[in-house]
Amino acid sequence: MIEIMILPFPLSNLKRTGRTKLHLKKNEALFRQGDITTAIFFVISGAVHLVRHTHEGHSVILHRAVSGTTFAEASLFSDVYHCDATATEPAEVIRLSKTDILALVTADPDFAQALLKRFAQDVQTHRKHLEILAIKGAEDRVFAALVSFGQSGTVTAFAIFVGLTTEATLRALSKLVQQGKVTKLKRGHYEVPDTSITPRSVTIKSSV
Amino acid sequence: MIEIMILPFPLSNLKRTGRTKLHLKKNEALFRQGDITTAIFFVISGAVHLVRHTHEGHSVILHRAVSGTTFAEASLFSDVYHCDATATEPAEVIRLSKTDILALVTADPDFAQALLKRFAQDVQTHRKHLEILAIKGAEDRVFAALVSFGQSGTVTAFAIFVGLTTEATLRALSKLVQQGKVTKLKRGHYEVPDTSITPRSVTIKSSV
DNA sequence: TACACTATATGATCGAAATCATGATTTTGC
DNA sequence: GCAAAATCATGATTTCGATCATATAGTGTA
Missing domain, CATH: 1.10.10.10 (Winged helix-like DNA-binding domain superfamily/Winged helix DNA-binding domain)
Incomplete structure (x- = not known):
């Protein structure tokens, strides 16, 4: 259970069934804009881009998730993914079941707080990005x-x-x-x- | 305690001392970039702009907080505010003590989940903003x-x-x-x- | 009321980045 | 290994938004 060590929050209480390790090839999509949300993800190795597509073929790289970080946390509270997730290089990711995570939020206050912190970091990162685009x-x-x-x-x-x-x-x-x-x-x-x-x-x- | 009704999360367990009602005049600053973080805020009426200033006088409106919304949630996990908060019109806001909120996160799972949801919404909003700027x-x-x-x-x-x-x-x-x-x-x-x-x-x- | 100030509005000019074009180099798939 | 594709790089041209300028309509206030 080496991977548990590097996760940004304690998963000891998460059901084993809630975790799945995935191997992505380059350019392989993990999910696409509009797909039903079922999980959040943690990157063990490689990199995953979150890309948003607009009506006229424009695209924005919202986030580049690299080793040791989670992504798609926001999907916990939305029904569909709002962007594409694609590996830009061969990647290993852990899939963390949405329902199990939500259960753990209620059961484990420390976990809840750790997750809140990650969300806050996400917000900060997006703000920095907005600042740069200005x-x-x-x-x-x-x-x-x-x-x-x-x-x-x-x-x-x-x-x-x-x-x-x-x-x-x-x-x-x-x-x-x-x-x-x-x-x-x-x-x-x-x-x-x-x-x-x-x-x-x-x-x-x-x-x- | 009318205001508690419209808050997006239950505050019944929050210490009374953790709440302060503030009246802001137009263009009055609530906090500035670099200030030590002590609280998050909820808007009762009026509007507050969160503005980020870059090195060379550029500025970005990161967020416009209006009636019924909270702002500066991300400050819960950072030491200083990363933007200015200024009322763009006369506003009433509730100041919610950072330490009290964090305590409540640990004590009340429902509160933690409600707060997580708000953070997730923030992320989504910022992503939409990034999408538009692209x-x-x-x-x-x-x-x-x-x-x-x-x-x-x-x-x-x-x-x-x-x-x-x-x-x-x-x-x-x-x-x-x-x-x-x-x-x-x-x-x-x-x-x-x-x-x-x-x-x-x-x-x-x-x-x- | 008169004054100052800010926001709205539109026109003219200029410059910076998009676009188009063309090669060289590196990576990838067969 | 080799061909195809993607990436990197730089030059020429064009276009769109920034900038400058000016005028008008609101708003606050002395």
């Missing part, structure tokens, strides 16, 4: 996203995440590299060196 | 936001919410009115008539 210049936006989230996955995926085209993102990255604010590790892999991470001093004036 | 055309974006969230507050506030300038938003609105997709109630007040709300048929192909 930044106007492509260069500033890409840099902010790189500082806050890092380049998870391909540049193309990163571009969708920051709400720009791949071209615009690449151009911004190459300019940032020129300026020394970003390091190009290798083709398609960029990173913010520690030195360039300036602590944002929150100097808010009390005057309106 | 829409490229100004016209499409404004229309989508109007359908999903309605025009809460002024056009200027709505413009910030959708990530456009006031001018671009007004132009988009006036075009949408021309097309009959949006109704102009009066100067600065727009609405999507029921007839134009097309149910988005989720026809996702299983291929790819």
Whole structure:
């Protein structure tokens, strides 16, 4: 039961039947927008993207779930999934039955609190994402996203995440590299060196 | 104790000391980004905007809390507030002590579950917001936001919410009115008539 | 009432990112 | 291993929204 150790909340009381280990191939979908919700998930290895599709073919990467994190927690209280979940690389995930989780919430206060914390983190992450999308210049936006989230996955995926085209993102990255604010590790892999991470001093004036 | 009736979760067990009623004037700040977190809030009347400020003066309206909703729930698990909370119109709010709420989570399973549900709703709302910001055309974006969230507050506030300038938003609105997709109630007040709300048929192909 | 201030509205210009285009490189599936 | 597909990269052109400017309608208040 090694996996229980790395779960962000204690599962000792969860029925064994409530847990299933799944192996996903690349591009394999775990669930799709509109599917009936039956479970939340925990990533052991690999990565899963949560993607929302809009009417006219637009798509947003809402979240990239990586090793050691849970996802689709919000589905506990909604009837259908509101996004697609697709493995972007081969992944192992644990499926946690929705009904069992809900039962455990009622039975185990510590579990409930741990789950609440995860939800709160989700909210914070989404807010950070919203904050980044509000930044106007492509260069500033890409840099902010790189500082806050890092380049998870391909540049193309990163571009969708920051709400720009791949071209615009690449151009911004190459300019940032020129300026020394970003390091190009290798083709398609960029990173913010520690030195360039300036602590944002929150100097808010009390005057309106 | 009228207010307890309209709270989205049962507060009967919350210590009386944990609740304080506050009266906010227009533009009065409840807390600011960086302040130590001590409470979550419930809106009785009026409206409170949660605004996030980025390094270079950009701002995002993360959330508009209106009558009957709670806000700053995420602060339960973080040390400082990550955004400003300001009344955009005179407002009455109830301050709910953070420590008391956390105690109640442990003591009352029903309360814990109700709170979890609220968090989940928050996540869903933020996702919808992210989805809207991913829409490229100004016209499409404004229309989508109007359908999903309605025009809460002024056009200027709505413009910030959708990530456009006031001018671009007004132009988009006036075009949408021309097309009959949006109704102009009066100067600065727009609405999507029921007839134009097309149910988005989720026809996702299983291929790819 | 008069004044200041803010929000709404629309027009003109400019610039930044989307789009289109073309190759090179890497990965993936057979 | 090899062909096909996807990704990375950069250049040229176009388009849409930002910006600047100006005017009007409300709103608060002295």
